[in-house]
Amino acid sequence: MSEELVLTRAHGRVLEIILNRPPANAINRAMSRAIYTALRELQDNPAYSVGVIRGQGERIFCAGWDLKETAGEGGINLELENDPEQGHGPGGFAGITEFHDLTKPVIAAVNGAAVGGGFEIVLACDMVVMADHAFFSLPEMQRGILADGGAVQKLPKMIPPNVAKDLLFTGRLMEAEEALRWGLVSKAVPVAELENTALELAQEIAQGAPLALEALKEVLAYVDGMSAREAMDRVKGGGDCDCPIYHRMVSSEDAIEGISAFAEKRTPVWKGR
Known part of the structure; x- marks a missing residue:
């Protein structure tokens, strides 16, 4: 460069x-x-x-x-x-x-x-x-x-x-x-x-979880142009969508860490996985 x-x-x-x-x-x-x-x-x-x-x-x-x-x-x-x-x-x-x-x-x-x-x-x-x-x-x-x-x-x-x-x-x-x-x-x-x-x-x-940040951008692009109903059907709860980062995020260590950190009233430590 x-x-x-x-x-x-x-x-x-x-x-x-x-x-x-x-x-x-x-x-x-x-x-x-x-x-x-x-x-x-x-x-x-x-x-x-x-x-x-x-x-x-x-x-x-x-x-x-x-x-x-x-x-x-x-x-x-x-x-x-x-x-x-x-x-x-x-x-x-x-x-x-x-x-x-x-x-x-x-x-x-x-x-x-x-x-x-x-x-x-x-x-x-x-x-x-x-x-x-x-x-x-x-x-x-x-x-x-x-x-x-x-x-x-x-x-x-x-x-x-x-x-x-x-x-x-x-x-x-x-x-x-x-x-x-x-x-x-x-x-x-x-x-x-x-x-x-x-x-x-x-x-x-x-400050957000790295994987969740990427998943959000991926999902926003995926649902662009869909009706709200179709987007909910395809994405909600890790649904049937072509969003590999989103699927990784749902079962990631960071997803567990984020919930645990909230319950324990501490700052999460992200690993990006």
Whole structure:
């Protein structure tokens, strides 16, 4: 992983991933693969339970796809974009938008403008905190393309569809106050407080049992789109669902430890199994 493109910092059980391609943190193919490498470390290293993604600086989280790189190559080359070695890599655009087997929760700490693919990175995360001066925007329509790296697929399910269409068709800005109102973000804070706010939230989440954290993300993805009745039938009590982490969790040592610790009024000692 190139430290020039992506920096990582360990904070106990939290791995902070910092986009570091100034001035705009625009995503080229090399950066996509670097972000994926950092997320792969989060996923595979049992020392980590939660990830935090933020941009370097206080002005721009991520300006999205590096269109200058694409323009210099004569336009979109789908064969190259999808090449596992030279393209965006196994995690898709920005290393996260198609990292479907990432089972550890990730928090986006949006330190500034999140534009186009930068907004799609945010939509790929599990929780979002943002600086109160930051904003979201999807200007792809004005570039002759669609925001198909996650926005058209996810945004209409996350906020009222008419609001999502407004953003997609017009490319207008959504500022922090509006993002809070629609529930896209959990908190909006002054930029000086953003990193600590995100890390404190991540540390709070990381206190949970590691296997249960992964099982929760797995189950939430599994039941997405199901009716409540079907989801209950398939998941309740370790039911008939294709969720291997969830099934391991139900009979895990940590499940026994959590119940025992509660009964004994002590802090649980997790083993991740």
